[in-house]
Amino acid sequence: PGGIGKSRLALHAAQERVVDYLHGIHFVSLASLETAVAFIPMLAAALNIPLDGKQAPEEQLLAALRPREMLLILDNGETLLTAATLSAADFLPRLLQQAPQLKILATSQERFNFPGEYIIDVDGLPLPTRGADSAAIALFCTRATLAQPDFILTPANGPAITTICRLVDGSPLGIELAAASMRTYTPAEIAAEIAADLDFLDSQQPDAPSRHLSLRAVFNYTWRHLLPEEQETLKR
Known part of the structure; x- marks a missing residue:
């Protein structure tokens, strides 16, 4: 993806x-x-x-x-x-x-299927589990401090951040977009907004690639690069 x-x-x-x-x-x-x-x-x-x-x-x-x-x-x-x-x-x-x-x-969202091709599937970051460190949480915290320098992870905001990471299925882009919203929203508010509408996540960075401006943009980019028969299969 x-x-x-x-x-x-x-x-x-x-x-x-x-x-x-x-x-x-x-x-x-x-x-x-x-x-x-x-x-x-x-x-x-x-x-x-x-x-x-x-x-x-x-x-x-x-x-x-x-x-x-x-x-x-x-x-x-x-x-x-x-x-x-x-x-x-x-x-x-x-x-x-x-x-x-x-x-x-x-790097590709689809396999080439060439002879001798070696494939490494790349999934989202591991999701948080009780009592374990999480790369997803760590990424959110790192990016959140760029938006809110005094941000710290606490027992109070931890559950909402865990929810955010789960809502975006560990997607690094989704996590980074969510963390950037810490300028104006609390983690609980961000989680609620994402749950209500995934389009809440978008980038305000003018130099970001257009396909990475939002998770919706990622979906649209992926859809455009499917073969017609693949699009028809997904429509069913």
């Missing part, structure tokens, strides 16, 4: 392995990809590989990447799996075959 922290996790994992790749780690956001024909130029531009038109763009990109020992992070990989872009995804298995020292780490 969207807003679950896939991009952040990929970047953290890459930082742990940065010394393993002679030609470094390269991050490419595919969030704006809408057509198959745009994929190769987008990838080449992000990798600073000029396409001079003397040969097919795919061949030129393959020639440039073939000898490289690098990690390529493709963020928002689900944009390669829409009806308009699906043919572009075929380039990736070809790239991996011809560039044996190049590795791809893709």
Whole structure:
């Protein structure tokens, strides 16, 4: 699902392995990809590989990447799996075959189903349980102090914060949006508002990606990137 922290996790994992790749780690956001024909130029531009038109763009990109020992992070990989872009995804298995020292780490809301693909499912943060520490609660408290510097977790507000984390199913984005509301609401008020209407959660950050402005925006983004037959199945 969207807003679950896939991009952040990929970047953290890459930082742990940065010394393993002679030609470094390269991050490419595919969030704006809408057509198959745009994929190769987008990838080449992000990798600073000029396409001079003397040969097919795919061949030129393959020639440039073939000898490289690098990690390529493709963020928002689900944009390669829409009806308009699906043919572009075929380039990736070809790239991996011809560039044996190049590795791809893709974040995606859908599986590519390529041969040899290794899948790591990323779920929400573990929900609070009685008497146990919780990553969800810790994230809320960290973000809440940005909105309200004197905020502290207490036995009085703890149950409401637990409810908030459960209402957003441990979604890091949902937790961060809820914590940002601490500027004007108490935890109990936030929990009540979310329970009444999930659209209560939205971002006031002007630099936030449009797909992360609210949980509703996450849903709409995910819906747009489903294949028509997948949308029809979910409508039933």
